[in-house]
Amino acid sequence: MAQLVDELFVRHFDNELLRQANDQASFEIPTGRMSISTDGHVISPLFFPGGDIGSLSVHGTLNDVSMSGAKPLYLSAGFILEEGYPLADLDRIIRSMAAASKKAGVPVVTGDTKVVERGKGDGVFITTTAIGLIPEGVNISGDRAQPGDLILISGTLGDHGVAILSSRENLEFETTIESDSAALHGLIADLVAAVPEIHCLRDPTRGGLATTLNELARQSHIGMRIREADLPIQPAVHAACELLGLDPLYVANEGKLVCIVAAEHADRVLTTMQQHPNGKEAAIIGRVVEDEMGFVQMETTLGGSRVIDWLTGEQLPRIC
Numbered sequence: 001m002a003q004l005v006d007e008l009f010v011r012h013f014d015n016e017l018l019r020q021a022n023d024q025a026s027f028e029i030p031t032g033r034m035s036i037s038t039d040g041h042v043i044s045p046l047f048f049p050g051g052d053i054g055s056l057s058v059h060g061t062l063n064d065v066s067m068s069g070a071k072p073l074y075l076s077a078g079f080i081l082e083e084g085y086p087l088a089d090l091d092r093i094i095r096s097m098a099a100a101s102k103k104a105g106v107p108v109v110t111g112d113t114k115v116v117e118r119g120k121g122d123g124v125f126i127t128t129t130a131i132g133l134i135p136e137g138v139n140i141s142g143d144r145a146q147p148g149d150l151i152l153i154s155g156t157l158g159d160h161g162v163a164i165l166s167s168r169e170n171l172e173f174e175t176t177i178e179s180d181s182a183a184l185h186g187l188i189a190d191l192v193a194a195v196p197e198i199h200c201l202r203d204p205t206r207g208g209l210a211t212t213l214n215e216l217a218r219q220s221h222i223g224m225r226i227r228e229a230d231l232p233i234q235p236a237v238h239a240a241c242e243l244l245g246l247d248p249l250y251v252a253n254e255g256k257l258v259c260i261v262a263a264e265h266a267d268r269v270l271t272t273m274q275q276h277p278n279g280k281e282a283a284i285i286g287r288v289v290e291d292e293m294g295f296v297q298m299e300t301t302l303g304g305s306r307v308i309d310w311l312t313g314e315q316l317p318r319i320c
Helices: 002-013 053-066 087-104 159-168 185-194 208-220 235-244 263-274
Strands: 034-041 071-082 108-116 124-133 150-153 200-202 223-227 258-261 283-289 296-299 305-307
Touching: 002 087, 002 108, 034 053, 053 071, 053 087, 053 124, 053 185, 071 087, 071 185, 087 108, 087 124, 150 263, 159 235, 185 263, 200 208, 208 223, 208 258, 208 296, 258 263, 263 283
Parallel strands: 071 108, 223 296
Antiparallel strands: 034 124, 071 124, 150 258, 150 283, 200 258, 223 283, 296 305
């Protein structure tokens, strides 16, 4: 185990705090409110178009912390490895994770590794924790949506889920569909700088956009109305969902965010999103309304209306 830690984890994650080789990382922090999030990653397959479990474990946890408006500072990582898992594949995962961490500017400063018996795991499970600092004056929370606010999405829906399914089932489409997995704290920093008054941010991961909007509606005790015609969905993803009987509203995303903001600030938020590489296809998709029942409804392209309810069960298990 000591050899494994030295030759793989320390070598790839190398930084001053990790190099201290203590059972914890000790560091100075600025004053102010902190944000922390922990996430477990059990995706199958471990490697997929556009990413792998390593980069996903960094992106997913950084994004959860960033949805408070926080600047992520440090990461920790825990690995559950199945006995006999190929070291070459583990090296590939750790290199990908280290590259994502370095690109994000957020080091992995502590962690843990355990090995379970063959047949008692599924290759690799990763748990990551991130902490971040929330800028003064920023108050972003799921309970702050208000009637009259507008709802924005930072880009196309369903890319990650369809990429996972196509890889898992060896499906081929005319166009390669890649996961949208990405760290969003840079985009969020730009949004907060442009409009500190943002009410809500949330990344529509497991359960997709539909589940995320229902979560926010319940937290804020309001309703929402979105427009089907305004939802950005790649034609290939739309076609794949039709073929497979999936609703793209419920398919997971790993590099998109939902933003709810007062109407007077929406155009500025949209412009800021579209100027960032992770928000080029951003769109305003709906509005917040008064509704004691907390319903999320969609105006369809046929001129009707349908209730967008919570996801029952999981369309795609083990997707993040």
